[in-house]
Amino acid sequence: MQHRKNAIYSCLLFFLLFGVAYLYEGSHHIFKQVDETVAATSKVGAFENETAPNFELLNLEGKKVSLEDYRGQKVILNFFATWCPPCQEEMPLLVNLDEQLKDKNIVMLGVNMTSQERNANDVRPFLSQYKAQYDVVFDVDGKVMKNYHIIGIPTTFLVNERGIIEKRINGIVTPNHIPVLLGKE
Structure with a gap:
C-alpha cells in the first residue's frame, strides 16, 4: 500500500x-x-529607460553614421569636446575600454560637440594624441547635443540593442563605471 x-x-x-x-x-x-x-x-528622450534619439552625422571620413546603424548592438555614446579637461582626462580610459570591446557586442561611438569647438580641425590631432580608434561623428549644428540634453561634458550613454538608454553618466567616466558599460553589473 x-x-x-x-x-x-x-x-x-x-x-x-x-x-x-x-x-x-x-x-x-x-x-x-x-x-x-x-x-x-517607450518615449524618445535622453534619459534612462527612454529610446535614444536617432541621429545621422558625418564621421571623420565624411561617411554618414546613424545611431540606428548599430541596432542589435549595445552602443557606448560619448559626447566630448577637445578643449574640455574632463574629456581629456577620461580619454585614456575610453581608449582602453574600446580595446576591451573588441570581442563583445558593444561598440564605442564618440560624438564631438563641434558646435562648441574653437576649431573643428583640432579633433583629428586630439584623437590621434590619445590613439583613439573608435568611430567619431561631428555634431556641427548642436542639434544632437540639444536632443540629448547635454548640459555639461563629458556625458556618456549606454544604449542597449533595442535603442533604449540603460545608463546616463553625467561627467567623467571612471573605472567604477566600466562594469556597467561592459554589461557586467
Whole structure:
C-alpha cells in the first residue's frame, strides 16, 4: 500500500513539475511580447529607460553614421569636446575600454560637440594624441547635443540593442563605471 502511495505521489510530482516547466516556457514568450511592447511604446528622450534619439552625422571620413546603424548592438555614446579637461582626462580610459570591446557586442561611438569647438580641425590631432580608434561623428549644428540634453561634458550613454538608454553618466567616466558599460553589473 505504501509503495502504491509513493508511486501516486511521484506521478503527481512529475505532472506538477511538467506543468510548471510548461508554464515557465510559455511565460518567456509572454515576457518577450511585453518587453517588445514596452520598447515600442517607450518615449524618445535622453534619459534612462527612454529610446535614444536617432541621429545621422558625418564621421571623420565624411561617411554618414546613424545611431540606428548599430541596432542589435549595445552602443557606448560619448559626447566630448577637445578643449574640455574632463574629456581629456577620461580619454585614456575610453581608449582602453574600446580595446576591451573588441570581442563583445558593444561598440564605442564618440560624438564631438563641434558646435562648441574653437576649431573643428583640432579633433583629428586630439584623437590621434590619445590613439583613439573608435568611430567619431561631428555634431556641427548642436542639434544632437540639444536632443540629448547635454548640459555639461563629458556625458556618456549606454544604449542597449533595442535603442533604449540603460545608463546616463553625467561627467567623467571612471573605472567604477566600466562594469556597467561592459554589461557586467
